[in-house]
Amino acid sequence: MYASYFETVKTGDASLPERVAGQISQLIIDRHLTCEDKLPNEFELAEQLHVGRGTVREAVKLLVARNVLVIRRGKGTFIARHPGEVDDPLGFAYYPDKIRLAMDLLEVRTQMEPWVAALAAKRASQADMDRLREKSLLVEQDIFSGVNHLGRDTEFHICIAQCTQNLVMPKLIPIITYSVELFGSLNGNVLLSETVSAHRAITDAICGHDVKAAEEAMAQHLEHNRKELELLLKELQ
Amino acid sequence: MYASYFETVKTGDASLPERVAGQISQLIIDRHLTCEDKLPNEFELAEQLHVGRGTVREAVKLLVARNVLVIRRGKGTFIARHPGEVDDPLGFAYYPDKIRLAMDLLEVRTQMEPWVAALAAKRASQADMDRLREKSLLVEQDIFSGVNHLGRDTEFHICIAQCTQNLVMPKLIPIITYSVELFGSLNGNVLLSETVSAHRAITDAICGHDVKAAEEAMAQHLEHNRKELELLLKELQ
Numbered sequence: 001m002y003a004s005y006f007e008t009v010k011t012g013d014a015s016l017p018e019r020v021a022g023q024i025s026q027l028i029i030d031r032h033l034t035c036e037d038k039l040p041n042e043f044e045l046a047e048q049l050h051v052g053r054g055t056v057r058e059a060v061k062l063l064v065a066r067n068v069l070v071i072r073r074g075k076g077t078f079i080a081r082h083p084g085e086v087d088d089p090l091g092f093a094y095y096p097d098k099i100r101l102a103m104d105l106l107e108v109r110t111q112m113e114p115w116v117a118a119l120a121a122k123r124a125s126q127a128d129m130d131r132l133r134e135k136s137l138l139v140e141q142d143i144f145s146g147v148n149h150l151g152r153d154t155e156f157h158i159c160i161a162q163c164t165q166n167l168v169m170p171k172l173i174p175i176i177t178y179s180v181e182l183f184g185s186l187n188g189n190v191l192l193s194e195t196v197s198a199h200r201a202i203t204d205a206i207c208g209h210d211v212k213a214a215e216e217a218m219a220q221h222l223e224h225n226r227k228e229l230e231l232l233l234k235e236l237q
Numbered sequence: 238m239y240a241s242y243f244e245t246v247k248t249g250d251a252s253l254p255e256r257v258a259g260q261i262s263q264l265i266i267d268r269h270l271t272c273e274d275k276l277p278n279e280f281e282l283a284e285q286l287h288v289g290r291g292t293v294r295e296a297v298k299l300l301v302a303r304n305v306l307v308i309r310r311g312k313g314t315f316i317a318r319h320p321g322e323v324d325d326p327l328g329f330a331y332y333p334d335k336i337r338l339a340m341d342l343l344e345v346r347t348q349m350e351p352w353v354a355a356l357a358a359k360r361a362s363q364a365d366m367d368r369l370r371e372k373s374l375l376v377e378q379d380i381f382s383g384v385n386h387l388g389r390d391t392e393f394h395i396c397i398a399q400c401t402q403n404l405v406m407p408k409l410i411p412i413i414t415y416s417v418e419l420f421g422s423l424n425g426n427v428l429l430s431e432t433v434s435a436h437r438a439i440t441d442a443i444c445g446h447d448v449k450a451a452e453e454a455m456a457q458h459l460e461h462n463r464k465e466l467e468l469l470l471k472e473l474q
Contacts, residue, residue, distance in 0.1 A: 065302035084328025090408045091321025096269045104404045167341045171327045
């Protein structure tokens with residue numbers, strides 16, 4: 001049944017499980033399998049690939065580690081909801097100089113996100129706007145109840161990127177907002193009240209399709225963040 | 238020796254090897270281990286973590302699959318050169334609509350890369366400029382000898398990002414230039430000669446510290462790419 005996908009696997013530099021993992025990946029891509037779909041079982045795969053079940057099992061483990069497959073207990077092996085997407089895909093956690101990393105991320109955000117906000121104001125659908133207002137409220141709820149709001153803060157920024165209808169931007173936001181987590185513990189009361197008012201201004205501008213205002217409100221928000229970070233760095237020196 | 242890093246591991250939702258992998262990661266981060274460094278051996282890790290050697294072995298496999306560790310045959314297990322960085326980290330290979338993906342990536346590039354080129358012109362050191370001229374020549378060599386130049390094309394764009402001195406941008410370029418690979422097979426002669434002249438203009442502008450010219454040359458280059466892609470899509474319809 002899947003024979004055509006599986007050419008001779010016992011050549012090349014990679015280990016055998018690695019190559020079998022590559023072929024299972026290709027099967028997922030070619031067949032447009034999604035998170036609704038179950039992977040064929042070990043026996044079938046082993047037979048089609050002319051490798052042992054142990055090798056298939058190792059290949060599946062590799063793909064689970066890379067978030068291509070998920071094992072649902074008692075149900076079998078499925079395609080992941082966002083196959084291949086991993087947390088911290090650029091390995092920022094392993095960077096030694098966190099302060100420089102935070103400054104550089106903020107430089108990228110300052111360039112990207114005002115543009116993203118402007119595009120969101122131009123293209124947001126009614127459903128997008130409803131979701132954005134909801135996300136904005138959830139951040140405020142966290143802040144006013146003294147709970148860590150950083151997870152929902154990132155969701156708010158992802159939601160803005162979704163309003164652009166561009167498939168790529170919502171995926172880039174979690175990467176470039178990594179700095180939010182880095183300096184999360186430093187958010188004082190000043191930054192919190194700024195967050196509430198800035199998020200409201202951004203949300204209102206996008207929902208009013210006011211391109212210029214959305215761009216400016218986001219630029220101001222990030223500029224404020226940059227100043228706070230610089231102040232903090234001075235204190236640390 | 239590493240005992241302080243390893244709290245009780247037998248709690249939580251993740252599997253035991255998954256949790257041990259997390260703790261080994263934390264060790265790498267806390268100790269600023271780099272690709273020069275060898276990971277402590279299985280016996281030591283097993284003892285310190287109070288888990289079996291089999292579990293350590295599974296955890297190491299997970300970290301190899303995620304490019305945090307590399308096994309050098311006969312030498313042992315080392316930290317990867319770019320720990321945690323993976324190919325195609327957003328799983329673009331699994332997107333069903335490649336044409337929309339290519340258009341959306343080009344939209345992001347059109348926004349990002351002229352700015353990157355401008356910043357490169359502002360900040361490039363002499364060593365950066367020498368490397369950029371070399372990368373530009375390598376692309377031309379590939380093109381004039383009829384070899385696939387796409388790998389070196391991406392390297393050229395990464396090199397521009399390195400000229401900015403921003404740590405993050407060179408890591409984002411391979412992600413947003415994923416479309417180059419997607420539509421690589423479609424590069425006709427027109428696009429190839431445009432690539433040569435555009436790359437020369439960009440390189441000259443950056444090496445002359447001409448911020449405005451660098452920005453414009455890059456914008457033109459991407460605009461040309463966009464038009465070619467649109468022409469092609471019309472033909473396909």
